[in-house]
Amino acid sequence: MAGALSLLVILFPWTGAVIVALAARRNPRWLHLLAAVFAAAAAAAGLGLLFYTGDAPAVTLSLGGAFGDFTLVPDGLGAFLAAVAVVIGSLAVIFSADYMRGEAQLGRYYFLVLLFIGSMCGLVLSGSLLLMFIFWEMTALCSYALISFYNDDPKAVAGGIKALVITQFGGVGLMIGVLVTRAALGSDSVSALLNGADSLPPELLSLIAFGFLIAAAAKSAQVPFHTWLPGAMEAPTPVSALIHAATMVNAGVYLLARFYPAFAGVPGWTTAVVAVGMLTALMGALMALTSDDLKRVLAYSTISQLGYMFYAIGVGAVFASQFHLLSHAVFKALLFLGAGAVIHAVGTRDMRQMGGLGSQMPFVRGVFIIGVWALVGLPFANGFWSKELILEAGLADGPAWAYIVMLAVAGLTALYSFRMVWMVFFGKAWTGRRLHDAPAAMRGSLGLLAVGTLTIWLLAEPFKNLLASSLLRHIGEAEGSVLLAVLTNPATLLALGVIAAGLAAWWWRESLTGVANRLRFIAQAAQADFGFEWLNRQVVIVTHRTAMTLRTTQTGQLNWNAVGIVGGLVIVLLVLIVGG
Amino acid sequence: MTTVLVVGVFGLVAIGLYGLLIVRNLIKIVIALQLLTKAAALAMVVAGQVSGQVNLGQSLALTVIVADTIVAVVGLALAVQVRRRFGTLDVRQLSTQKR
């Protein structure tokens, strides 16, 4: 059963992808319906898989040689993330029925979305590192193709290529790690690395650990690789919700959580993870605070929240990181889809041109506020529990400097979230146009996600049991009730106090203008992306300049070509005589 | 005797390469190629002599000459076409394809 379900969870979306692609020229209504049916089937399979988890390979395909055995292992962690991918995926597909209505190239759109959903499930269910890497790259491919879905827009094309190149660059780290694992342990299965980490020479293990960290940071948009995520906002909004908020960007967090037991002992590794997470959380929040583009604010906020998850893994709170991943996937998908409904109605992403939309779109306002409630971490939305859990673990086990920063970021989160809600839904109405509230398919997706945001934390105990066998057996995390632990810890009050301070800062922003002016230089730095965007551009410019210079050697002159041949001979002779 | 031939091979190679590197007239470049292949044919003869298989060396040289004649014919045919289309045999003019 587990084998069949773990195959189906990949094959349902892929079959759907192929069928949709073949039917691309038919009536668009059929495409919407077909895509939704296959996504829903995958969701059913994914939810079913939660009841059949096990640590043994459920599917094996032996290729041998350099390719080893391809296996699917539906353990608790993998099944949980696959379920997130298919459920949010099918909601995004249903949402698309309204959002993408009337768009051209729907066949390509649904092909890529469904291909992505299947690949994401494959990524988290893989029991072989090579297979994981293959799916890892496939998600990057889908992400690129969907970011630049509107190929006519140069910004979309640039964003897609940037995302692809940066995540692939990180992917090299993962690949080297996998290759070294294979060479040293003779197997590339996930369990071989987890069990054999102790027997590896320390320098090889560090190479693997930091290689994986680079890959994870690039995939999860962590400093210094985060620059691709804001650019990814050119994608259709359901894609942003699915890929760039709820699923693919979590792959990095997943990777680190999966291999935390193997890497925790590597000197400097946990500190590096904490530092990366902390810096990213802080910078993400600051950039969210200074951006006026609704989707970019959400993108920066995603970066910042992923930073929380990295931080959690760094301090050893692996369960908390996964709990926050779950919360974040639900509420951020809700926020993105809500933003999508707004953008669909208003026709712009600039928050300065919104304002006062609440009265015209009460439903969207309602669910959006629920999402923000969770993002800020107010009781008792799902984000409250998971964020408190992370902060408490950080206080107990992590370095004090990092905890203080993370606490402050909670306040910043409150500040930018309220700013966003205010600019979009309250304040002075900017447009006089009559706007429509979200249509039915959108409402369905939004409503379900809102309910999830408010209630999913009730499943904290079963969730912990689900992860117990795959994740916690190595680390033996806190016994007892998760929820009770949060409620009884005094640190919860401290965090709530900081959040309240953030809220107050927005409320009394008029009287804080003086402080704000003095902090202007930070805002300017944040708007300039703290220089990372500049760094990106420099790399591109230098590469292109080198290419242009090198191209002049292709003179097209026969005599110069002959010089190349004779020169080559001289070089080879010299090399052989000196080196041989 | 062998020494003279070896010097001859080197001399022909040197002249041929000089032609390839410096000369601009396409016909002359084909001639330079001919000098190079003749050097190679001579080298075959020398090699056959040195290794005590004179017949082998000579038959290899003949094969080389046959092949390089075909190359020369094709090269000259191209040169004729080049003269017709470009109006010149200067290889510097043959550089529309670059970068």
Add this chain to the structure above:
Amino acid sequence: MDTSLPLWLIGIPLAASPVVYLTGRLLLARPVICRWLTLAGLAAAWIVFAQVASSFSVEGDAERLIGMVALRVDGLSLLLAGVALTLGTLVTLYSYHYMAGETGEEKYYALLITLIGTMIGLGCAADIFNLWVWFEAMTISTYLLVAFYRQQPASLEAGVKYLVQSATGSVFVLLAIALVLAQTGTLDLDAIRAASPSLPLLAAGALFVIGFGVKIALVPLHTWLPDAHGQAPSGISAMLSGVVIEAGLVALLRALGALAGVTLSWGWLLIGFGLVNMLVGNLLALRQQQVKRLLAFSSLSHVGYMLLGLGIAVYSGQPDGAQGGFFHLLNHGLMKGLAFLAAGALLYALHSDHAPLYLADLSGAARRYPLVALAFSAALLGLGGLPPLAGFMSKWQIFVAGVDTQDVAITLAVAFAALNSVLSLAYYVPLVNALYRQKTSAPVERGRAIPVTMKLPLVLLMIAMVVLGLLPTLVNWLTEPAAAAMIRLFGGV
């Protein structure tokens, strides 16, 4: 094995060539005859190939003496013959409409089938002079194909550069052969291996590297390649890039294998050239606007990957790297063949005057030519090494072999190669983006329909690429013996 089989395998295409030409000349009004005769000749060759392959799998290497000339079928010959026949057949099919109505169609088909025959012969050559003869025959048959559009100044230019540089390389090979003969007194590849190391043999090795290197397009000998691949008829570009380069590589391996004992540096030399080729090829392609030239430059970097795998095998004496390298050779044949054929199909549809195809022309091509656009995108993404397409799998196999040597320098080389793959995406994917635009370019607007004979090869190649990506071990029967043969060439077991 029936020892006359290899003879038939080489003989059929070579014998078909004059038949095709003469029939074509006699029936100038009916060029369609040439197309069918060529296909018939290839079909006959396929039947022999199947027999050779099946008896090879049972009995292993086979040798046949014709007078003084020895033909030997080993894994390497089989691989080269397989790739040459596959691509050759598809290109013939593709040319059915692509070349229709060109003057000299009969010459085109006669030369094409000669090219296929000579490449199979090159794979079977057992002595070093014989190797050169096949190599030269192959090269001569491509001269006229590259400059086939002789009314076009650009193709003439490309033909001239190709001819002069190839002929120079060929002379270097001859000089190397003379050195080897003078030093060892034999031409047999196996017998040469027994010779003791000496400076002249080292020089001969260098001359082989450079001589064959011109054809393989090692940097800095590559300068003819973008012109030739860019200007040749697209089917020929596919052959040149997909098999001819690789035939040169096989020739180099055979020659260097004979000199394996002369120095330990051959492996490093190949790896070094591989790394330089990757980087230079990618950088030269990065700003290229002309689609076929871009694909030509990308061939440089793909040769680099093959050289890396083969160099690792030579260095470590293990067949894994060679298997990866040969798998990549095969995949590159499929992917680059597909890319050139797809680009050619668009060229056929958009420009009737042999004008070059620019990146901007591709805009919106997917709207009118969805199948071609899909095939082209698959080829490009496969070339960029994105899984689950075949190109990733062969790169992976090479990388695994590299890191398995546990040598730090080679691991660094592997990382460098992987980063180069990332760099190459920066010029492959903009083509894909252009294909899928909504806004169509002017040439696409008035483009003509693409006939099914051109689509069929595209579909077949695309399917092969995807299937090999999902089940990379399907071609082990070709790559494993080839790798074993190569290790034997270099004196291993």
